[in-house]
Amino acid sequence: MRRRLTLLVAATTSIILLAFTLPLALLIDRTATSNAVATAADRSQRIVPVVLSGTDGEIRAAVRAVSDPDYRLQVTLPGGQVLGRTLDVARPAVDPQLRATEAHTLPDGRVVLDQPVVRPDGTAVVSTLLSEAVLDRGVWRAWGVLAFLALVLFVLSLVVADRLARSITAPITDLAATTRRLAGGDLDARVEPAGPPEVHDVGLAVNRLAARIRELLAHERESVADLSHRLRTPVTALRLDVEGMPAGPDRDRLTADVDDLDRQVGALIRDARRPVGPGAVAACDATEVVRERVEFWQALAEDQGRQVGLAVPEAPCPVRAAQPDLEAALDALLGNVLAHTPDGVRFDVTLTPGADGGGVLVVSDEGRGLPDAAVVTRGRSGAGSTGLGLDIARRTAEVSGGSLSVGVSPSGGACITLRLGPPTT
Secondary structure, eight states, rough: OOHHHHHHHHHHHHHHHHHHHHHHHHHHHHHHHHHHHHHHHHHHHHHHHHHHOHHHHHHHHHHHOOOOOOOOEEEEOOTTTSSSOOOOOOOOOOOTTOOOOOEETTTSOOEEEEEEEETTTTTEEEEEEHHHHHHSHHHHHHEEEEEEEEHHHHHHHHHHHHHHHHHHHHHHHHHHHHHHHHHTTTTTTOOOOOOSSSHHHHHHHHHHHHHHHHHHHHHHHHHHHHHHTTHHHHHHHHHHHHTTSSSSHHHHHHHHHHHHHHHHHHHHHHHTTTOSSTTTOOOOEHHHHHHHHHHHHHHHHHHTTTOOOEEOOSOOOOOSOOHHHHHEEEEEEHHHHHHOOOTTTEEEEEEEEEEEEEOEEEEEHHHHHHHGGGGGGGGGOSSSSOOOOHHHHHHHHHHHTTTTEEOOOTTEEEEEEEOOOOOOO
16 A cells, blocks of 8 residues: 555656646747847847948958857848858748848758848848757756756655655554454454544554453353353252262262263363463363373263274374363264264274374264264254264364364264364464
């Protein structure tokens, strides 16, 4: 925009300068010609008294005294006799009845000035030939000065236009940078309102919008945390009921389930209160998370007669995802396998380090596969569920800088690949 405004001013200034300098240049040329003609008329006027009453010899002497290479004079007497050096140019014939001074422009650009002198025996004509040098004297210098002034004015206009354009575009650039920071999650970013009134108003509106977004987000997160906290009451009641059961494997299993449920509620509250923004760097060890969640689901898989394959690297595999988010994504994928495939169907969980850091998590099964790839869409399910599981996993992958893809396993079942980006430094 800054360049376009500068180019616009440059084009406008060029047109204005041309509109003024071209007529002024022509005026300078005509003024130089008029001055030269006036000088020629003054020279010819000097010998008029001699032409009126002098002899031929006196007239020739007067012509020689006044003539020079720039102003060559000759006198044509009433009888046609020419005194002085012949002009030797192609010009109209001298009119013996001439009554007023006339100037004739020759084809080569020179000018001949004819001045009549009325004598008793008729009309004599004093002719003066003006050279090109005297007609152009001072013109080129004046044109040079005019061109220099035009160039200076043009450069000054560009400098002023650039400064004005910068005063307009700088607030817009700052506004764009602030909106990009807001889009990146920095809700503390604010615009310093400046520039034209319209841009100033937009800056104020962006600041108000950022403050409002922060208020709404804080309210929403607090509401989620409050709602999650309400779950602790029924969880506590459930724990009391379990503790009232007779000791045995069923009580131990239900106690473990209640403990996990309580842990999940606590994680949900912490996640709702977790700070967001550029300063909140999310990272975790995917190896530890995958191993722990597969171990958790192992008991239910054994109850359903399933074989579980697990392949994770020995070394840590850091990824750019918060531990609760990765746990929720993996739980959603494993929960789908356990809920939507027949009992006894094997599934495998594989984690490999990414080529550029991060990790690649693959969950595949030997079931019937997914109905179509559209099940990744939020709220879309092919088995009557909420349709949120795959979308949770997809959002976790995309927030980490990766992606989710749906494919077919070698046995024809579903294959979900989660690519997780490396943690930021």
